[in-house]
Amino acid sequence: MAQSDVLLKLKGVKTYFFTDEGTVHAVDGLDFQVRRGETLGIVGESGCGKSVTSMSILRLLGKTGKVIEGEIMFDGENLLDLSEEEMRKIRGNRISMIFQQPTTCLNPVFRIGEQIIEALQIHQGLSGEEANKRTIELLTLVGLPDPVRRMRSFPHEISGGQAQRVMIAMALACNPELLIADEPTTALDVTIQAQILDLMRELREKVNTAIILITHDLGVVAEMAENVMVMYAGKAVEYAPVHALFEAPKHPYTQGLIASTPVLGNVRDELETIPGQVPSLLNPPAGCRFASRCAHKMDQCTQEEPPLIKLEGDRLVRCWLY
Amino acid sequence: MTVSNSTSENLLEVRNLKKYFPIKGGLMRRTVAQVKALDGVSFSIKKGETLGLVGESGCGKTTTGRTVLRLIPPSGGEVLFEGQDVLKASSSRMRTLRRDMQIVFQDPYASLNPRIPVGQSIAEGLTIHNIGTPKERLDQVAQVLDRVGLNSGHMRRFPHEFSGGQRQRIGIARALVMQPKLIVCDEPVSALDVSIQAQVLNLLNDLQKDLGLTYLFIAHNLSVVEHISNRVGVMYLGRMVELASRDQLFRKPMHPYTKALMSAIPLPDPTIKRDRIILEGDVPSPVNPPSGCRFHPRCWLAQDICKHDDPIFEEKEPGHFVACHFAQG
Known part of the structure; x- marks a missing residue:
């Protein structure tokens, strides 16, 4: 096969924001890859x-942010080398995105149908009639009730769950190879979240899109992802297949995160906590960034930053304990 | 009541x-x-x-x-x-x-x-x-x-x-x-x-x-x-639909909405495979709540009676209150 199995590969990516208060080291040396059809949870x-990671991939950082180092290889091409115009052909076409607040991502003054048709006409060069037909197909695919009539609705006329379905339809409009979903269900109620996660699982089977699923909810990750990357203060601290991660988390931060989450049906007297708080990224501490909150802190931790250490079973962990 | x-x-x-x-x-x-x-x-x-x-x-x-x-x-x-x-x-x-x-x-x-x-x-x-x-x-x-x-x-x-x-x-x-x-x-x-x-x-x-x-x-x-x-009440569309001690409610939920709500929560354990109850549609508007039981349009147990009769919020088991015609543990 000529096509490589790896769809996206980040190498040493650093994204800094240059603000009045100083330089924010938001992403500080990130390496990971996503294979075709894989679902990676972050x-x-x-x-x-x-979220800055996803914005870096799509080059949507705004004026203050910049990827200052590293490579973002997408299907063999470094996205950072592309012109703005070439990038525009990739966004919403080969890589698309779903955001947390579906209602704020739709343009309030255009009908829902028009917004999807626009994408189809720009990226796929469909005629008005073809695009119209395809939009109805897409809205049916994402389970929006009465799609022909709903196409003519304005965003304020539909519920949050329906808006997220529309966003997914729009994201899938051009059969993207990579879908970045940034907290896609955080703003939704649990019963609606269940509908949307179910839909995403179903669509993943049908269209074989690779997904980067960004979330703070360990439950959502456990349910959706094949592999998981845990991030802390701008760095990846652990990378593992999902079963291995939840069975035996290696990094003290991952362990703390899992232990401090209340789990339905498993009541404990006291929740574990991680003392202290995340360090400022204006002046990240030397050594391991988690050291000040870590129960296993050693002298070495505050002096030298641990590298990503390879463990058995495709796992990586950034900790001197290993 | x-x-x-x-x-x-x-x-x-x-x-x-x-x-x-x-x-x-x-x-x-x-x-x-x-x-x-x-x-x-x-x-x-x-x-x-x-x-x-x-x-x-x-x-x-x-x-x-x-x-x-x-x-x-x-x-x-x-x-x-x-x-x-x-x-x-x-x-x-x-x-x-x-x-x-x-x-x-x-x-x-x-x-x-x-x-x-x-x-x-x-x-x-x-x-x-x-x-x-x-x-x-x-x-x-x-x-x-x-x-x-x-x-x-x-x-x-x-x-x-x-x-x-x-x-x-x-x-x-x-x-x-x-x-x-x-x-x-x-x-x-x-x-x-x-x-x-x-x-x-x-x-x-x-x-x-x-x-x-x-x-x-x-x-x-x-x-x-x-x-x-210690005790938990579950609300839906302006009503209390179930109220019980924590253990009763989470071990043995009786209202279909409570059951759906619990099954909808993603658990941080990838080894658990559950039969999820996925509710259809959205919560109806509280301006015009549905007749009878307010949950009936989304309920998989709903019968004719649910469309007409508003179920009473009653004690089905000691300390366990439910408003449902077909409440079951």
Whole structure:
């Protein structure tokens, strides 16, 4: 096969934001890859750099942010070398994205159908009639009730769950090779979240798109991902297949994260906590960034940053314990 | 409908509470319809107990918390605090009642005044109620700050100098300084990251143990509610559909909505494969709630009777209340 199995590969990516207060090291040396058809979960808490990672891949960082180092290879091409125009042909076409707040991502003054038709006409050069037909197909695919009539609705006329279905339809419109879903169900109620996760699983089988699923919810990751990358303060701290990660988390941060999550049907007197808080990324501490909150801290941890250490079974962990 | 017969040990009793919000429309801004945010909700909370209220957006759980405290006037029903009707209390009586009933809000960013130091925010209740001298107030603020895991040095700082978790601790300190008997916690940990959420949940638990506090704990996250509550009520579209002790509710849910809600939660364990109940459609509008049982359009057990007859909220097993024609364990 001529096509390589690896669809996306990040090498030493550093994304910094240059603000009035100083340089924020939001993503500070990130390596990972996504194979075709794979679902990779990225987990971490606020400010760990998971969303900045996705924005870096799509080059949507705004004025203050910049990828200052590294390579983002997509299907053999470095996305960082592309012109803005070439990039525009990739966004929404070969790589598309679903965001957390579906209602704010739709243009409020255009009908839902028009917004999907626009993407189809620009990227796939379909005629108005073809695009119209394809939009109805897509809205049916994502389970929107009464798609022909719904196409004529404005975003404010549909519920959050329906808006997320529309966003997914739009994201899938051009059969993307990679779908980045950034907290796709966080703003939704649990019963609606269950519908959307179910839909994403079903579509993954049908269209074989690779998915990067960004979330803070360990439950969502456990259910959806094949492999998981855990991020902390701009760095990947652990990488593992999903079963291995939940069975035996290796990094103290991952262990703390799992132990501090209340689990339905498993009541404990006291939840484990991770003391302290995430360090500022304006001046990240030397050595391991988790050291100040870690129960296993050694002298070495504050002096030298641990590399990603390879463990058995396709696992990587950034910790001096191993 | 009596949810509990023993009034004496109940700190709070809520009976048939209703809140309708008018929708104004037309040229004359007349009331054209009503949002039935709360439509006859009853429950009680014993002293020292935590009652969890769960449900999805728009089910009325926040409105319940606010009407109980009379932060918004209800449209009907009774709220008894230590046997006295809160809704009928005179304004002077209400002032003393407010000291006993405090609230912690969801968004620690929005609920603190950004322009005054947090010490002053915490002392505000004491000042308003004329409790102690300024010096004594200062001491009390220092004490509660210490109690919630901050220190007196934090008093002079402004809200923006704190992290989300610390701000929620300040929110708790502000409630605590009044030495309340009841605290309504309205989604107190929803805005926080899990590792910080665990810290705040443990703090709330410790405070309850040490000070004998009673909580009405409102949240959409079932795992969090299971962790902290003694009893749990499940709300749907302005109604309480199930109310039971924590163990009864989570081990043997009887209402189909409760079952669906529980099965919908993704568990952080990839080895578990569950038969998930996926509800179809969205929650209907509370302006025009469905006839009969409000859950019937989404319920897989629904029969004809569910379309016509509103099921009674009744005790199917000791201490286990359900509103469903086909409730089963």
